[in-house]
Amino acid sequence: MTTTLAQDLRDAAALLASANDVTLLGHVRPDADALGSALALGRALQLRGGVKVRVSVGEPEEMPETLRGLDVGGLYVPASELPESEQLLVALDTPTPGRLGKLAPRVDAVRAAGGDVLVIDHHASNVFFGTKHVVDDTAEATAVLVFALLAELGTELDEPIARCLYAGLVTDTSGFRRARPSTHLMAAKLLEAGVDPDKVVREIVDDHPFAWLPMLSDVLSDARLEPDEAQGFGLAYAVVTLDAARTVRSEEVEAVVDVVRSTREAGVAVVLKEAEPTGPRRRWQVSLRSKGGVDVSAAAGELGGGGHRQAAGCTAEGTADEVLGKLKAALRRAPLL
Ligand code: AMP
Numbered sequence: 001m002t003t004t005l006a007q008d009l010r011d012a013a014a015l016l017a018s019a020n021d022v023t024l025l026g027h028v029r030p031d032a033d034a035l036g037s038a039l040a041l042g043r044a045l046q047l048r049g050g051v052k053v054r055v056s057v058g059e060p061e062e063m064p065e066t067l068r069g070l071d072v073g074g075l076y077v078p079a080s081e082l083p084e085s086e087q088l089l090v091a092l093d094t095p096t097p098g099r100l101g102k103l104a105p106r107v108d109a110v111r112a113a114g115g116d117v118l119v120i121d122h123h124a125s126n127v128f129f130g131t132k133h134v135v136d137d138t139a140e141a142t143a144v145l146v147f148a149l150l151a152e153l154g155t156e157l158d159e160p161i162a163r164c165l166y167a168g169l170v171t172d173t174s175g176f177r178r179a180r181p182s183t184h185l186m187a188a189k190l191l192e193a194g195v196d197p198d199k200v201v202r203e204i205v206d207d208h209p210f211a212w213l214p215m216l217s218d219v220l221s222d223a224r225l226e227p228d229e230a231q232g233f234g235l236a237y238a239v240v241t242l243d244a245a246r247t248v249r250s251e252e253v254e255a256v257v258d259v260v261r262s263t264r265e266a267g268v269a270v271v272l273k274e275a276e277p278t279g280p281r282r283r284w285q286v287s288l289r290s291k292g293g294v295d296v297s298a299a300a301g302e303l304g305g306g307g308h309r310q311a312a313g314c315t316a317e318g319t320a321d322e323v324l325g326k327l328k329a330a331l332r333r334a335p336l337l
Pocket residue numbers: 027031099286287288304305306307308311312313314315
């Protein structure tokens with residue numbers, strides 16, 4: 001750990017320990033790292049006592065069904081029900097205010113009112129939009145940074161806190177595929193605190209209604225492989241229209257990329273997920289995954305998105321072919337890893 005990170009953790013712990021009203025925010029359409037990190041830190045503060053704690057995200061209103069079990073203390077508040085002002089805002093797993101969606105204006109509002117904004121994140125693209133930062137792009141997950149922060153706060157890990165952190169760790173490392181010895185040492189501490197690893201992963205990653213199978217069949221039958229794309233690493237892609245997704249939850253739509261990325265002949269996988277239209281053009285949320293040859297965060301960045309070198313995303317408007325054309329062009333220019 002660098003001395004700056006150690007100092008940042010101490011500063012963040014001091015800020016949190018003296019707060020009596022804390023709102024923790026994850027990025028829009030939160031994953032297990034965003035919500036798990038927020039709920040773990042939120043619960044740790046709640047257990048210390050003397051502080052009002054809320055956890056929220058800009059979109060959607062309700063927590064994704066698969067993540068609801070992480071909120072043992074009932075900390076989640078829909079964005080529309082958050083009180084107007086906060087004293088301390090904590091943004092987790094969120095590299096830019098824009099990723100807070102409709103809650104983004106609160107960053108400036110809190111700062112203008114003299115409050116603090118603590119940013120805890122592991123994206124290389126983090127723009128340091130807070131008043132205090134715990135940002136480390138070598139961390140496998142934001143949960144790793146929260147784990148270090150809880151140690152600094154002297155928090156004893158109970159099972160719900162450990163489970164939230166495990167959820168973020170196991171998903172952001174793609175099931176410990178991207179892991180260092182320290183990743184497993186952290187996981188060991190979480191298991192010692194009582195986490196049932198099989199149950200957590202089953203609930204968050206492996207639990208889909210049967211309707212997912214015909215939806216997958218429909219979507220994957222139109223998947224394409226273009227071996228020359230992505231600078232010769234090969235591109236596999238699939239498109240999930242609103243019509244194809246009508247029988248399933250967002251969890252099933254998000255899981256499609258994990259199937260597409262297993263394609264042997266493709267170093268890059270792309271899934272276009274149609275979003276509700278806000279105007280005349282079709283809108284897509286795009287997931288990009290790389291096996292390590294091409295930096296997909298650079299390609300996503302060209303389209304106004306971001307993420308990590310091996311897992312990135314963006315939103316785009318137009319027909320699926322138009323968006324795919326832009327993505328292919330961006331992948332031809334993306335830096336190699
Ligand atoms: P996803 O494909 O949604 O699982 O996202 C993979 C990574 O890309 C995560 O680190 C996200 O935070 C990031 N990401 C996804 N969508 C966007 C977006 N529209 N803008 C910026 N970053 C994104």
